[in-house]
Every structure is written in structure tokens, then in C-alpha cells.
Amino acid sequence: MNDHCEAACSGNTSVNSLTDKIPGWNEELELAFSAYKGPYVPGRISSRHKTVCDVLIPGTVVQAGISGALQKIGKQPVVGDFVVLLDQPETGSRMVVNILPRRTCLSRGAAGDGGGEQIIAANLDTIFIVTSVGKDLNLRRLERYLAIVYSSGARPVILLNKIDLEDNPTQVVEKIQSIAGIVPVVPLSALSKTGLDALSPYLKPGETVALVGSSGVGKSTLINSLLGETVQKTGGIREDDEKGRHTTTVRQMFPLPNGAVLVDNPGIREIQLGDSAEGLEKAFSEIVDAARNCKFKDCTHRDEPGCAVLKAVEDGLISEERLASYHRLTEELIFQTKKAEIGLKRLEKERYKQIAVDIKKYKKFTGKQ
Ligand SMILES: Nc1nc2c(ncn2[C@@H]2O[C@H](COP(=O)(O)OP(=O)(O)O)[C@@H](O)[C@H]2O)c(=O)[nH]1
Ligand SMILES: [Mg+2]
Ligand SMILES: [Zn+2]
Structure with missing residues (x-):
């Protein structure tokens, strides 16, 4: 075996083994990561807390901090991000030192205060917009969700849940389809597990799917049904409220046995249309x-x-x-x-004000007038 072949072959093996271990890992990421040699390992952010991240690395989930350099340039790892981890076994510390290129981005629009967009989840392939029969069904709200999801780059799919409570689900599907255009509308019941098979095209190995929709439509129930176990509390517990007492984890990734990943509630509720x-x-x-x-x-x-x-x-x-x-x-x-x-203009003004204050302090300090 010549050197060239050895390099090529081992490269392939590493892609294959990583796709198994880090859901969504692909050759593009492999290429981006190949610049890193030494104590670096690739990973994927599965949950984000204030200062630390849970990171999926081959074989396990570890906690890692965020490097000062990343923070300085305002780059924040978010759920779904593929990252470069600096692993220092001698100190036992792990640090996210870079974020690999994002395929898609769900961001809070260029919102008012201060300007600039804030990314809340990355590398989502599909976003399930979950709604349910009955009073939650609101076509205008669905149109809004559709605009936001489209602008993220992910593929939107509308799920009509709780069809076990509806005599004529076909009619409701048609109503939704009238505003959904080419976006598929899938009727199902998360509770009685009917219609879930229709989701399999979106849940192939390596696919990342987020669920969005109002509280109570059945997102957590659906995640539990798809996983075949109870990982999410259901029934009106405000687990999606960041300030709520019941907060367990927000924006968490749940790997399915086949290698697909679900992300519960990436926080789309507070998203403005922004720059959509x-x-x-x-x-x-x-x-x-x-x-x-x-x-x-x-x-x-x-x-x-x-x-x-x-x-x-x-x-x-x-x-x-x-x-x-x-x-x-x-x-x-x-x-x-x-x-x-x-907001941007105000921010600029505030910056100038701060500079003026600093100059004054400096003059006072040096005794200059
Ligand atoms: N009848 C019926 N109830 C459902 C279905 N899916 C969820 N529910 C109920 O709707 C309520 C809210 O569900 P949950 O999963 O917590 O909604 P979430 O806020 O979107 O996560 C719970 O009481 C569920 O049992 C369904 O397919 N049929
Ligand atoms: Mg829920
Ligand atoms: Zn016109």
C-alpha cells in the first residue's frame, strides 16, 4: 500500500466511523475538521447552558466550556453545531475552540435592541411545525412559522396532531394545505401512535429534525413516541419556558436509535420575523x-x-x-x-457616549484638562 492510498483509506474509515458516532457528520465536515491536528476532537452540541455545552463526541457526551477567543469574536456555539473540541486530559478540561461551517441556521430575527441576529439552532435539515386539531389550529400562525422556517434553510413539514379527536381529519388537512403550498401536511396522533410512519422519510440516519409549535400541541408526546421511551415530560408542564420552575433542559438533542436526531423546541416562539x-x-x-x-x-x-x-x-x-x-x-x-x-444607531450612540466618559476619566486621572 502506498502512502497516498493509506491516507485516502484511513480518511474514509474515519468519515465512516464518525458518521456512526456523531449524527449528521459528513465528508464536508470531515474536510473542514482535517485542518486540526493534535489534541483536537470533533463533536456536536447537544445542549447549551449558560457557560457550558453538552457535546456529543464519539462514544459519549461530555461537558465543555467555550474558549475565550470564540467569545471575544462573538461566536456562540448553539444546539446542532458541529464543533472542534480541545481535549486536555492532563487538566481534565475540554473547550469548544471553533464552530465548523453551518449548513442551516435558525435565528432570532435582527431583533430591535442592539441589532444583529442571534442564532438559536444550527444544521437542522427539517423542521416539523406541529399543530393540532381544534382550537390551536390557526392558519395565520402557520403562515408565520412557514416564513421563519423557510428563512432558516431547513425543510418545513407541517404535522397535524391529535387526529384521534377529529371526525374529519382529511378536511382539516385540506384547509391547511390551502396555505401550505408544496409543504407536506402530515396527519397523525402522537398519543395513539397513528400516522407516525409518514415521518420516516425525514428521520433517516444522519438527519436532524426540530419540532416547533405552541405549547400543548403534543411535541413532547411525539418525541416520546418516536423514541419509544419517556424522555420528555408532557401535559402542560412548562418545560419549554426558560424561566419556568419546571425547566429541565431546553433545546436538547435526542438521538433516535437509527442515527437521526430530534431537537425539541429550539425557541421559535420568541422569534420575530426579523430578516425573513x-x-x-x-x-x-x-x-x-x-x-x-x-x-x-x-x-x-x-x-x-x-x-x-x-x-x-x-x-x-x-x-x-x-x-x-x-x-x-x-x-x-x-x-x-x-x-x-x-437599535443599531442607538448602540453606536451609546458606544460613543462610553468613549467620551472614558476620555473624561482618563483626563481626570492624568490631571489634563
Ligand atoms: N388526544 C390526544 N392528545 C394528545 C396527543 N398528543 C399529545 N396529546 C396530549 O396533549 C397534551 C400536551 O402534550 P405535550 O406533548 O406536553 O405538548 P407540548 O407542549 O407541545 O410538548 C398532553 O396532555 C398530551 O397527552 C394526541 O395525539 N391525541
Ligand atoms: Mg413539550
Ligand atoms: Zn400588485
């Missing part, structure tokens, strides 16, 4: 398509002459509710963007 312009366009693709034929390029589809969207509404091709929802979310997006800009 692209997501909004995908969630309302039929409106965007129709708008190509509007007379004016900057048509707002409210009362302009020659508006192809209004014409489509008139012809019954697009519902009035859909257009109203599009208008509402677009306005929200504009508002959030403005708020973020104001």
Missing part, C-alpha cells in the same frame, strides 16, 4: 408569482391599477385572507427591520 424576507416570499409564493405581472414594479398590491395580485383575488385564485396575511407579515417585517436599524 426570503422566507416570506417562499411562504407566499403564489402571491409573488402573480406579482410578476403587476403593472408597477414596486406595486404594493393594495389599490394600484394593473395589479395582477388583486386581479387574482378577484378571480378567486388567491384568497382575500391570504393577501391580508401577506400584507400583515410584510408590514411586520418592515417594522422589525426599522426597529433593528434604530
